[in-house]
Amino acid sequence: MYYIDPHIHMVSRTTDDYETLAKMGCVAISEPAFWAGFDRGSVDGFRDYFHQLTEVEPKRAAAYGIQHFTWLCINAKEAENVSLSRDVLKIIPEFLDCPNVLGIGEIGLNKNTPNEATIFQEHMQLAVEHDQQVLIHTPHLEDKYQGTRMILDMLADHTSMERTRILVDHVEEHTVRHVLDAGYWAGITLYPVSKCTPARAVDIIERAGKEGSRRLCVNSAGDWGPSKPTAVPDLILEMRRRGHSESFIRKIVFDNPRTFFRQSKHFDLLDPATRNEG
Amino acid sequence: MNAEEILDREYLQIRASILDIAAALDRQDRADGSVEDNRRRELLQRGIAILATDSADRVAQVQLLFSREYDPNWREV
Known part of the structure; x- marks a missing residue:
């Protein structure tokens, strides 16, 4: 089955992983800007990173028939440094016209601090000013519930942006309903340690029902930590084992992310069934 | 799947998870300190x-x- 991984950090993965993803049916990925595992010391570090996301990774992905899309920001962890964050915010517009940029992300909260909230709001303002979609990271573990509720409070300030152009990621059992009921898209992240297993993700999808799962996506968030870039195929297998129809599985892993991404002017997905014909 | 089928499929996995938790609590209790x-x-x-x-x-x-x-x-x- 063809699928899209809407959140995976390929700068942290090997070329072998691109090959494996292609063999598993992955036809497109979107890669939000994130924390590199260390705090970068200058705005030039981010400029280089944005070049990597907009120039280098699309070529690596294309070598395996995968379309690469990306989102730009300074992540929530480094947003604690307000001065550096504002310098990074100033350079983001330089990259917004790159052909694989879908919007601003993954912005959000990490430890739910006032500085993080300030920079989140400034990213939102940037997105509004440049008519960009937004992809949002919610905190992990004990900070998730509080942070998700704070993010929803802040999003409510931005009435000029349609809620269907915003995806709130890493939802779990105690946060998914808040996000969907408020009218946003929700992302479930499959991750072996701190997030959700494929079985729990399918539980969330089943409990959301056909209507609720219209705005649900599933991703691997494969990165430099313990993670599994082929987690979405694991979810496909789990759904099949539970007897879900192929059309419903395809809706979750292909149609839904495509519907969300299509709201960006740069999302031009080739039809995987016919892309090499004629 | 019905409830019986889910139990059949997941019984051993749940049993193993319970054993892991029991063993982890025993390990803490067995160690020095409290x-x-x-x-x-x-x-x-x-x-x-x-x-x-x-x-x-x-x-x-x-x-x-x-x-x-x-x-x-x-x-x-």
């Missing part, structure tokens, strides 16, 4: 108690147990 008054140990005990209830939403209850509290007036704090 975690009797440790808040995290207390949270684990309360989480285990939630599993023994008849609630249909145990997973969300456990998630909230391990979550920091949300204050709707957080901007004013």
